[in-house]
Amino acid sequence: MGTHPLLKVENVKKYFPVGRAVFGRSKQYVKAVDDVSFTIDVGGSLGIVGESGSGKTTLAKVILRLLEPTSGKVYLDGVDLFSLNNKELRKLRPKMQMIFQDPMASLNPRRKIMHIIGQVFKTHTSIGDVEIRERVVDLLEKVGLTPPELFLDRYPHELSGGQRQRVCIARAIALNPKLLIADEPVSALDVSVRGQIVKLLLEIYEKHIDEIAYIVISHDIALIKSLCKDTLVMYLGRVVEKGEVRRIIEEPLHPYSQMLISSIPVPDPEIARNRKRIPIGGEIPSLINPPKGCYFHPRCPYVMDRCREKTPSLINVDDRLVSCYLYSE
Amino acid sequence: MNDSRILEISDLKTYYYTSRGIVRAVDGITLDLKKGESLAIVGESGSGKSTLAFSIMRLLPDNARIVDGSIWLYPEKIDLVRLSNDEMRKVRGRRIGMVFQDPMTFLNPVMKVGDQIAEAIMYHHGCTQKVARKRAVELLERLRIPDASNVALRYPHQLSGGMKQRVIIAIAISCNPEILIADEPTTALDVTVQAEVLELLRGFIHELGMSLILVTHDLGIVAEICDKVAIMYAGKIVEIAETYSLYKSPKHPYTIGLLKAVPTVHKSSSEVGGIKGNPPDLVNPPAGCRFNPRCPYVFEKCLGEEPPLIRVNNDRAVACWLMM
Numbered sequence: 001m002g003t004h005p006l007l008k009v010e011n012v013k014k015y016f017p018v019g020r021a022v023f024g025r026s027k028q029y030v031k032a033v034d035d036v037s038f039t040i041d042v043g044g045s046l047g048i049v050g051e052s053g054s055g056k057t058t059l060a061k062v063i064l065r066l067l068e069p070t071s072g073k074v075y076l077d078g079v080d081l082f083s084l085n086n087k088e089l090r091k092l093r094p095k096m097q098m099i100f101q102d103p104m105a106s107l108n109p110r111r112k113i114m115h116i117i118g119q120v121f122k123t124h125t126s127i128g129d130v131e132i133r134e135r136v137v138d139l140l141e142k143v144g145l146t147p148p149e150l151f152l153d154r155y156p157h158e159l160s161g162g163q164r165q166r167v168c169i170a171r172a173i174a175l176n177p178k179l180l181i182a183d184e185p186v187s188a189l190d191v192s193v194r195g196q197i198v199k200l201l202l203e204i205y206e207k208h209i210d211e212i213a214y215i216v217i218s219h220d221i222a223l224i225k226s227l228c229k230d231t232l233v234m235y236l237g238r239v240v241e242k243g244e245v246r247r248i249i250e251e252p253l254h255p256y257s258q259m260l261i262s263s264i265p266v267p268d269p270e271i272a273r274n275r276k277r278i279p280i281g282g283e284i285p286s287l288i289n290p291p292k293g294c295y296f297h298p299r300c301p302y303v304m305d306r307c308r309e310k311t312p313s314l315i316n317v318d319d320r321l322v323s324c325y326l327y328s329e
Numbered sequence: 330m331n332d333s334r335i336l337e338i339s340d341l342k343t344y345y346y347t348s349r350g351i352v353r354a355v356d357g358i359t360l361d362l363k364k365g366e367s368l369a370i371v372g373e374s375g376s377g378k379s380t381l382a383f384s385i386m387r388l389l390p391d392n393a394r395i396v397d398g399s400i401w402l403y404p405e406k407i408d409l410v411r412l413s414n415d416e417m418r419k420v421r422g423r424r425i426g427m428v429f430q431d432p433m434t435f436l437n438p439v440m441k442v443g444d445q446i447a448e449a450i451m452y453h454h455g456c457t458q459k460v461a462r463k464r465a466v467e468l469l470e471r472l473r474i475p476d477a478s479n480v481a482l483r484y485p486h487q488l489s490g491g492m493k494q495r496v497i498i499a500i501a502i503s504c505n506p507e508i509l510i511a512d513e514p515t516t517a518l519d520v521t522v523q524a525e526v527l528e529l530l531r532g533f534i535h536e537l538g539m540s541l542i543l544v545t546h547d548l549g550i551v552a553e554i555c556d557k558v559a560i561m562y563a564g565k566i567v568e569i570a571e572t573y574s575l576y577k578s579p580k581h582p583y584t585i586g587l588l589k590a591v592p593t594v595h596k597s598s599s600e601v602g603g604i605k606g607n608p609p610d611l612v613n614p615p616a617g618c619r620f621n622p623r624c625p626y627v628f629e630k631c632l633g634e635e636p637p638l639i640r641v642n643n644d645r646a647v648a649c650w651l652m653m
């Protein structure tokens with residue numbers, strides 16, 4: 001397997017303007033994504049975990065240019081995505097797909113499932129109606145909406161939450177994308193369907209391992225572990241840790257990662273109600289006026305003086321990258 | 330804890346009428362809920378959990394109908410199924426609040442989220458807009474939304490998935506309902522925020538005696554917060570039990586499979602695989618026990634006759650011929 005980077009993300013930032021400060025004259029910004037860089041090789045997969053509001057969805061949308069970046073660069077297979085014009089971008093669209101977090105909002109409520117998925121083929125290929133129907137049936141089967149005939153003529157609102165999510169997955173994989181970003185792909189699904197979808201995503205991935213790269217966004221690190229080898233851990237728009245998922249679960253280094261791992265619910269009421277957790281709480285972080293220094297310091301049990309002064313940079317510690325002064329001299 | 334009953338559902342049937350036929354999404358459900366109790370409704374995608382929740386709220390789409398059964402609200406013992414729309418409007422929000430599975434269907438896309446919460450507060454408490462807005466921001470803070478006063482001034486599309494979900498929770502709890510129905514309330518939340526939101530709900534249960542119906546597929550959350558669990562399969566309850574004993578010794582083959590299928594950080598979902606087969610089509614459910622095509626213990630009787638939900642001991646009822 002040739003390892004060249006399929007996706008290269010360099011210093012990407014996305015700031016949203018959100019009104020003016022009460023007193024100053026300056027505009028206020030939500031620094032949703034604040035200087036994120038990583039690469040994924042062909043056949044590679046990367047998870048992104050992080051707190052709600054830490055910028056995961058924004059990062060994904062900027063990478064796919066569904067949102068315009070504030071700064072930074074993204075290369076897909078060598079192509080500088082931020083320099084493409086709309087026409088070029090449109091041509092590339094089927095090759096970079098996203099499974100959206102909010103399935104209902106990404107499905108046209110006035111179209112039937114057949115039309116919603118079929119549209120992808122109509123827009124980007126020249127195959128005829130009969131074959132389109134076959135392909136759609138095929139896809140529905142693949143994502144476990146069986147028998148497909150029962151679903152073709154339904155509207156999105158006639159499906160349960162989990163069924164809708166599977167329609168979104170079917171649509172995203174319709175044209176064998178090179179880059180597939182799945183944003184919380186199974187959080188609306190129960191465990192048994194979840195198992196099927198995980199298997200499905202892995203199958204697609206293995207079948208296209210020579211050409212595809214994968215990003216899975218989730219707040220559920222167990223899910224990331226079953227889909228990806230490596231993961232980023234994000235906190236307030238920044239990467240605080242990067243490494244093998246398995247290792248991060250076994251031995252989280254960054255204090256935020258530690259908090260994340262220790263708050264995972266355990267499916268056993270006895271353990272769940274008696275175990276010791278790293279206390280969460282403390283100050284609620286702000287993205288508009290983030291704290292000086294390490295963004296996590298107001299909640300960190302190990303905070304030291306310099307954490308309040310200067311942001312720690314991402315450094316190599318053993319087998320991963322961490323931005324925390326506990327691990328640097 | 331107070332043992333008085335607050336809600337009693339008996340033999341409820343809610344069907345959808347479609348061109349393919351009748352979808353029997355809720356097909357004879359009987360349940361009760363005590364004051365201050367938290368009950369989990371767990372089941373596969375498409376098993377009718379949201380339909381049950383919407384039936385209690387009387388917020389069903391046009392093609393749905395409650396065809397049979399009652400939903401008694403205590404202490405007056407009024408049947409919600411037979412309430413006029415006007416009367417139901419007074420129950421909704423004030424006495425029974427709901428957190429919806431899909432936040433965007435219930436948030437107004439062109440109204441600032443703070444105003445949406447304030448509106449609910451004003452409607453139910455009759456306070457001024459200024460007071461209501463202040464309370465809205467406080468609620469957002471309690472739900473650990475960063476920059477709450479700024480977020481209150483934003484529109485839904487400017488919020489992350491987890492933030493929208495918490496706005497819906499804020500709207501539901503702003504009126505201190507006696508019963509809160511939460512349909513997958515934390516699916517978009519990371520575990521740390523989830524733990525905090527669950528803690529907040531727990532607080533409402535203990536301090537205000539609120540009762541909770543939690544619809545979820547996450548058995549981890551159930552273990553954290555619920556007293557009782559009802560397992561739904563294809564429109565029916567197949568097992569209902571006290572949380573501890575359900576986890577310790579599940580009785581219905583479906584429950585057993587479900588508990589085995591729980592992914593943890595140590596065994597991932599691809600390894601656990603889940604229950605074989607697909608959930609049945611609710612237009613033509615299998616004869617006999619609806620789980621029979623997927624059941625590893627199936628025998629003759631299961632194919633012909635539907636097992637009733639039978640109380641097997643004090644805190645458990647099971648619908649399975651193996652138990653009888």
Ligand SMILES: Nc1ncnc2c1ncn2[C@@H]1O[C@H](COP(=O)(O)OP(=O)(O)OP(=O)(O)O)[C@@H](O)[C@H]1O
Binds near residue numbers: 491
């Ligand atoms: N259009 C927008 N205008 C202003 N702020 C925005 C906009 N979109 C997102 N934000 C803010 O950017 C931050 C990051 O949001 P994002 O949706 O990327 O988070 P996330 O990590 O995906 O969270 P979740 O896990 O809850 O989905 C949030 O504070 C959000 O309010």
Ligand SMILES: Nc1ncnc2c1ncn2[C@@H]1O[C@H](COP(=O)(O)OP(=O)(O)OP(=O)(O)O)[C@@H](O)[C@H]1O
Binds near residue numbers: 372374611
């Ligand atoms: N408006 C509708 N018209 C026709 N059928 C519907 C409608 N809404 C839901 N259904 C069907 O009713 C069944 C139950 O749906 P419901 O939304 O109650 O499931 P659920 O248990 O909440 O699933 P999930 O976990 O995926 O949210 C499903 O088979 C679904 O396809």
Ligand SMILES: [Mg+2]
Binds near residue numbers: 490
């Ligand atoms: Mg998101």
Ligand SMILES: [Mg+2]
Binds near residue numbers: 512
């Ligand atoms: Mg549902």
